Amino acid sequence: MNILELEHINKTYGKHQANRDISFVVPKGSIYGMLGPNGAGKSTMIRIITNIIAADSGVVRFNGEVFKEQHHQLIGYMPEERGLYKKMMVGEQLVYLGRLKGLNKVDATKKVKDWLEKLHIADWWSKKIEDLSKGMQQKVQFIATTLHDPMLLILDEPFSGLDPVNSNLIKDEIFELQRKGTTIIFSTHRMEQVEEICEEIVLINNGQNILQGHVKEIRQRFKENKYQVLYNGEASLSALNGYDVVEQGNGKLILKATQGQSPNQLLRALLDQGLEIHHFNEILPSINEIFIRQVQAS
Amino acid sequence: MNKIWLIIQREYWTRVRKKSFLLTTILAPLGMVLFFAVSILVAVSGQTDRKIVVIDDSGLYINKLEDKNNLYFKYADTTLAYMNEVYKNEGYDGILYIPAPKNWQTIRPEYRSDGPLGSNAKEHIARQLEKVTRNILIEKENVDKTSLEKINNIDVSLAEKIIGQEDEKEASAEVGMVMGYILGFAIYIILLVYGTMVMKGVAEEKTSKVVEIIISSVKPFQLMMGKIIGVGMVGLTQFLIWGVMIVVLQLVLVFAFADQLAELQALANDPALAGNAPDQAKIAGYVAAFQQINLVQLFFIFLFYFFGGYLLYGSLYAAIGSAAGDDVDSNNSLSFIVTIPIILSITIMTAVVRDPSSTMASFSSIFPLTSPVVMPARLGFGFDSLPELYWQLPLSMVCLVLGFTFTTWVAGRIYRTGILMQGKKITLKDMGMWLKG
Numbered sequence: 135m136n137i138l139e140l141e142h143i144n145k146t147y148g149k150h151q152a153n154r155d156i157s158f159v160v161p162k163g164s165i166y167g168m169l170g171p172n173g174a175g176k177s178t179m180i181r182i183i184t185n186i187i188a189a190d191s192g193v194v195r196f197n198g199e200v201f202k203e204q205h206h207q208l209i210g211y212m213p214e215e216r217g218l219y220k221k222m223m224v225g226e227q228l229v230y231l232g233r234l235k236g237l238n239k240v241d242a243t244k245k246v247k248d249w250l251e252k253l254h255i256a257d258w259w260s261k262k263i264e265d266l267s268k269g270m271q272q273k274v275q276f277i278a279t280t281l282h283d284p285m286l287l288i289l290d291e292p293f294s295g296l297d298p299v300n301s302n303l304i305k306d307e308i309f310e311l312q313r314k315g316t317t318i319i320f321s322t323h324r325m326e327q328v329e330e331i332c333e334e335i336v337l338i339n340n341g342q343n344i345l346q347g348h349v350k351e352i353r354q355r356f357k358e359n360k361y362q363v364l365y366n367g368e369a370s371l372s373a374l375n376g377y378d379v380v381e382q383g384n385g386k387l388i389l390k391a392t393q394g395q396s397p398n399q400l401l402r403a404l405l406d407q408g409l410e411i412h413h414f415n416e417i418l419p420s421i422n423e424i425f426i427r428q429v430q431a432s
Numbered sequence: 433m434n435k436i437w438l439i440i441q442r443e444y445w446t447r448v449r450k451k452s453f454l455l456t457t458i459l460a461p462l463g464m465v466l467f468f469a470v471s472i473l474v475a476v477s478g479q480t481d482r483k484i485v486v487i488d489d490s491g492l493y494i495n496k497l498e499d500k501n502n503l504y505f506k507y508a509d510t511t512l513a514y515m516n517e518v519y520k521n522e523g524y525d526g527i528l529y530i531p532a533p534k535n536w537q538t539i540r541p542e543y544r545s546d547g548p549l550g551s552n553a554k555e556h557i558a559r560q561l562e563k564v565t566r567n568i569l570i571e572k573e574n575v576d577k578t579s580l581e582k583i584n585n586i587d588v589s590l591a592e593k594i595i596g597q598e599d600e601k602e603a604s605a606e607v608g609m610v611m612g613y614i615l616g617f618a619i620y621i622i623l624l625v626y627g628t629m630v631m632k633g634v635a636e637e638k639t640s641k642v643v644e645i646i647i648s649s650v651k652p653f654q655l656m657m658g659k660i661i662g663v664g665m666v667g668l669t670q671f672l673i674w675g676v677m678i679v680v681l682q683l684v685l686v687f688a689f690a691d692q693l694a695e696l697q698a699l700a701n702d703p704a705l706a707g708n709a710p711d712q713a714k715i716a717g718y719v720a721a722f723q724q725i726n727l728v729q730l731f732f733i734f735l736f737y738f739f740g741g742y743l744l745y746g747s748l749y750a751a752i753g754s755a756a757g758d759d760v761d762s763n764n765s766l767s768f769i770v771t772i773p774i775i776l777s778i779t780i781m782t783a784v785v786r787d788p789s790s791t792m793a794s795f796s797s798i799f800p801l802t803s804p805v806v807m808p809a810r811l812g813f814g815f816d817s818l819p820e821l822y823w824q825l826p827l828s829m830v831c832l833v834l835g836f837t838f839t840t841w842v843a844g845r846i847y848r849t850g851i852l853m854q855g856k857k858i859t860l861k862d863m864g865m866w867l868k869g
Contacts, residue, residue, distance in 0.1 A: 148865065181852070184648045186644070186647050186648060186852070187848075187852070206648070206649055206650075207649075209648070211644075211645070211648040212645075213641075213644040213645060213648070215641045215644055215854055216641055216642075216644065216645060217640040217641030217642045217645075218640070218642050218645075219446070219637075219640065219642055220640055221446065222446065230438070230442055231645065231646075231649070233438055234435055234438060234439075234646065234649040234650055235649050275645070278645065279645075
């Protein structure tokens with residue numbers, strides 16, 4: 135079951151086409167990465183999903199239905215360009231934002247209190263936003279996004295401006311929400327986070343969807359049959375037919391199997407040479423490498 | 433609808449609780465009352481008792497000057513030179529020296545003292561001397577006093593009657609003009625002050641980047657309208673508080689300064705000052721003209737133009753605010769486009785109150801960009817003086833409703849694109865494009 139289905143989305147601003155025939159689906163309960171360089175059209179895509187702007191053509195389905203007004207309440211969105219009312223107090227502001235998402239005053243107040251306690255900031259209730267640091271404001275924004283228990287959470291660059299401690303805190307909350315059944319769309323250009331957090335991704339460049347699928351499957355798809363070996367002994371590489379040496383030295387060897395040989399075949403060949411193998415692994419390309427390769431190719 | 437209400441509440445409460453709101457709302461009327469109180473005290477404080485010794489060379493003024501208005505006259509049959517030396521020791525505050533008149537047309541008495549007399553007392557003495565001199569002359573010239581009074585009391589005032597009405601009420605142009613000014617000016621201030629407040633609010637929401645979070649919950653149009661209505665209610669609250677405070681403080685003032693006010697009243701009605709005494713008939717005319725105005729009707733029509741005009745200009749200001757760059761001040765040039773017709777309205781209004789039945793008056797009170805300021809100003813004159821208002825008022829109201837419907841539609845389209853445009857200087861051309869797209 136998919137929480138979100140996009141079909142042939144197009145959006146043009148003046149002469150600039152921000153989204154070009156984009157289609158993808160987001161399975162329920164997943165953490166879904168939306169990747170792309172700056173200006174690729176991610177934010178436009180998200181604004182179309184959240185119904186902030188309308189697509190020129192194409193269909194967005196939320197939970198199987200064409201987007202309706204009520205769906206606003208089921209989505210939590212943390213935009214990249216985000217801020218809060220500077221003069222308002224934390225508690226009051228969060229209750230207001232919760233009520234705009236359809237919570238009543240009592241529920242909103244209770245949920246805000248719970249969240250503040252959970253993030254160890256219960257004493258912030260009557261602090262003004264302008265008195266908080268940027269990272270502190272980000273925590274408040276995260277609460278605002280999740281307060282109404284959305285089915286779908288869309289986070290646009292959620293870690294920008296956060297120190298590692300707070301990044302981890304938010305990351306843990308994201309996993310916790312996923313365990314409870316929330317679907318999370320995570321938009322970023324920071325690839326190491328994608329690999330760590332996301333199960334599936336879509337890669338957008340120049341307004342187009344250039345790659346999509348499961349992270350593991352994509353890495354497999356783009357693998358180059360490279361292996362890394364840590365060993366002891368004298369290796370006679372000339373005896374290794376069908377393998378290119380990519381790197382060698384200090385007991386480390388990186389090889390590329392040019393004829394699609396299996397890892398077992400390679401391991402056997404190395405053992406036959408009398409080498410003592412300490413470590414053996416296949417090198418899969420990182421999402422970052424795939425990303426750069428694909429962006430350059432497209 | 434529920435969400436608009438939430439937005440209205442936020443816009444309203446965050447502003448009403450601000451210190452600056454409390455200060456301007458409460459201090460402004462207090463300041464005004466303080467100003468009145470000080471003026472009364474200053475006017476009255478000149479009234480210390482003065483004992484004045486009179487040296488009258490002609491002897492014609494002896495015992496003719498009355499003791500009143502804190503002035504007490506005593507006659508001394510001595511020389512000015514002597515009195516100059518001793519008046520202080522004899523307990524006088526000053527010397528009134530009346531030389532024997534050489535020519536009865538110009539009397540040149542002198543008041544001598546070591547301190548200033550004050551304009552009120554000076555005026556009192558001069559008017560009394562004038563009155564006494566007049567009586568002396570009447571006797572001297574053998575003029576019949578009653579005939580003279582008859583001649584002196586001719587009263588001419590030009591009445592203005594509107595032909596073709598059952599009871600030809602007297603139209604008082606002056607009252608209409610003053611009412612018109614007040615009403616037109618009040619709306620002008622409302623449009624400028626609260627319109628700008630809307631613009632700033634929108635620009636702040638955009639530059640603080642909270643706007644995208646909000647419009648992921650509500651439609652941009654709801655956010656814009658919520659803000660416009662919320663700020664409008666702040667304005668209404670401020671006016672209401674001012675109204676109530678001014679009435680209450682005036683009452684307080686009347687009780688607290690009862691004695692001083694009575695004294696001022698006496699001053700004003702003093703026949704000794706009859707030279708330019710207020711014309712009772714004229715005052716009665718003003719009161720009658722004022723009573724003719726249907727205040728309840730006027731109040732509701734005023735409210736209509738308040739809301740209509742405010743919605744029209746508030747939405748335009750919101751559109752301008754949505755085009756703000758990161759530097760909020762940089763869109764001043766754009767806001768000028770909206771401010772110009774408001775300033776133009778007040779200019780037209782000042783001309784219209786002088787000639788409320790001109791073609792310009794009719795046109796500008798129907799045209800929705802100027803009608804919020806001009807029409808209330810004309811209404812001050814009443815339907816009896818301006819019977820064409822019977823058809824112009826409904827037409828103007830319809831035009832204003834169409835006008836603000838149109839501007840809120842236009843503003844909504846500009847706003848929804850403008851608030852999402854970050855970091856780019858926005859031109860009128862861009863706004864035109866958003867309108868189309």
